[in-house]
Amino acid sequence: GGGKEQSTDVISAWEGDSISITCPMNRSKYQLGMYLRKIRQKVNVIYGPKEKLPIVNPAFANRVECSKEGENLRITLHSLQESDSEIYVCTEMLEIKEIYRKTIIVLVKAKSRRPLQQSPLHTNPEQGQSVSITCVLKSSREDEKFYLLRTHVQPGTVLSVSNLSRSEVSPAFGNRLEYSREGNRIVVILHKLQEKDSDYYMCAQEVKGSPLLSASGTMVLVKEVEQACEKSSWDVYALLMVVAVLFCALVCCTLHRVDVKKYFLKKKHNEVYEDMSYNSRRSTLVRTNTYSRGE
Numbered sequence: 405g406g407g408k409e410q411s412t413d414v415i416s417a418w419e420g421d422s423i424s425i426t427c428p429m430n431r432s433k434y435q436l437g438m439y440l441r442k443i444r445q446k447v448n449v450i451y452g453p454k455e456k457l458p459i460v461n462p463a464f465a466n467r468v469e470c471s472k473e474g475e476n477l478r479i480t481l482h483s484l485q486e487s488d489s490e491i492y493v494c495t496e497m498l499e500i501k502e503i504y505r506k507t508i509i510v511l512v513k514a515k516s517r518r519p520l521q522q523s524p525l526h527t528n529p530e531q532g533q534s535v536s537i538t539c540v541l542k543s544s545r546e547d548e549k550f551y552l553l554r555t556h557v558q559p560g561t562v563l564s565v566s567n568l569s570r571s572e573v574s575p576a577f578g579n580r581l582e583y584s585r586e587g588n589r590i591v592v593i594l595h596k597l598q599e600k601d602s603d604y605y606m607c608a609q610e611v612k613g614s615p616l617l618s619a620s621g622t623m624v625l626v627k628e629v630e631q632a633c634e635k636s637s638w639d640v641y642a643l644l645m646v647v648a649v650l651f652c653a654l655v656c657c658t659l660h661r662v663d664v665k666k667y668f669l670k671k672k673h674n675e676v677y678e679d680m681s682y683n684s685r686r687s688t689l690v691r692t693n694t695y696s697r698g699e
Contacts, residue, residue: 412507416555416606416618419515421484427452427477427494428505436497438477438505443491444610452477484512489615509553509561511608511618522607522619531629534595537622539607544588549610552592555621556604563592597626 415423427438437453450470452458458470469480481488494506521540529535541550552563563581565571573581583592594601606621 414509414559416511422482425479434499439495519617520619526623530627537592539590541588551608554603602626
């Protein structure tokens with residue numbers, strides 16, 4: 405029996421590139437080893453026993469490297485092919501059961517053609533706005549699973565739809581996502597966008613008998629909007645500056661109307677007057693009377 409799926413990674417790469425998949429291992433005494441499997445094709449890519457060398461599927465013999473790093477098993481897949489587009493699972497083998505440790509969705513982008521159509525190629529909404537992504541699938545069968553994936557900044561599954569009555573939405577979008585389907589056309593609308601929603605969104609479809617199909621993708625870059633608090637702070641600064649200018653003008657007008665010298669110069673008028681009056685009296689007292697001399 406299988407255990408509960410613990411986490412999901414999304415890896416997007418071009419044909420010919422290399423990717424690394426890290427499988428977490430529980431180093432318990434009951435552990436036997438770790439498998440990396442393709443779910444849809446039911447193929448074991450590699451098996452890493454606990455104490456022995458890894459066993460690689462001959463179909464990947466010249467393209468796979470494996471190393472143990474602490475509690476993890478690191479698997480590198482080289483020279484990617486379009487057929488490597490798949491859903492992989494790290495499965496830990498214990499003595500009495502097996503446990504799914506991680507699910508990895510690998511999208512290998514073909515350089516020559518795109519199996520699915522997607523629009524728009526890019527969009528630049530503001531915070532709080534919505535964006536609509538349209539995916540045209542290769543098949544309109546409702547039993548074939550559809551994905552909307554984030555593949556660069558925060559890789560993960562945004563939406564997965566197995567049929568119209570069963571769908572899973574990432575908790576990061578919660579009530580901010582809605583979708584509709586008509587034939588082989590699916591429209592996904594992301595509402596109340598935030599700056600952290602900026603990413604590369606890609607449509608993918610599981611089609612029976614073929615690798616996981618993907619589209620060209622949509623680059624969503626959410627523009628930051630100036631916050632209301634920043635606007636209000638600038639308004640306050642402007643108001644304070646106006647008040648300061650008016651206050652300075654009022655002080656200047658007041659000083660202009662007042663005789664400032666009256667408050668700062670010493671009052672010397674009485675001293676001058678007393679000196680002058682004393683000198684005039686003294687000159688009168690010493691004046692010689694010509695008539696009296698003649699007597």
